[in-house]
Amino acid sequence: DGGITQSPKYLFRKEGQNVTLSCEQNLNHDAMYWYRQDPGQGLRLIYYSQIVNDFQKGDIAEGYSVSREKKESFPLTVTSAQKNPTAFYLCASSIGGVEKLFFGSGTQLSVL
């Protein structure tokens, strides 16, 4: 079945450590997105990519980095510069334009 796979489901970060969240899709979608979800704040866009080898900052990109070397993969790195990384991270994809987003099941990141 086609879909989006996020891993790991739970991740713990130590002080000063960079961690990478994986997002893989087999839907052949061009566009991919990373959202951060905090209780009571809805979803906020971190980064998005409309095509391979290109990506743009969203509303809260500071402390995060991404790459888009392959169409099916859009990993997110939470760097040590992100001082409040504890959140639920959601990856999504779409065929592009204003079409519905398909979401992964999320990664819960916590700080040790």
Next chain:
Amino acid sequence: AQSVTQLGSHVSVSEGALVLLRCNYSSSVPPYLFWYVQYPNQGLQLLLKYTSAATLVKGINGFEAEFKKSETSFHLTKPSAHMRDAAEYFCAVSGSSNTGKLIFGQGTTLQVKP
């Protein structure tokens, strides 16, 4: 710029009662509007989408929403709530027709009492 406001972070209804979740939007261009549902520890699923065709949009699981331009609203309704409808619901507006970016509301948690 676009924005979304969901009125009420928590809504509680009895099973079989009407569900009404409120969403107001702000947009400088004709909006595309969405309702998504999220079950615990899962990603979001699309319930329905408005894209400037019919103002009354029917979605999955018996939900529907009506676009009212004069009120800048896109409220979500369901005539009769089921226990399985208990979840968090998000209203969203497209940030741009070119990028597909979505601006999400804060979310409304729906509780269904037996």
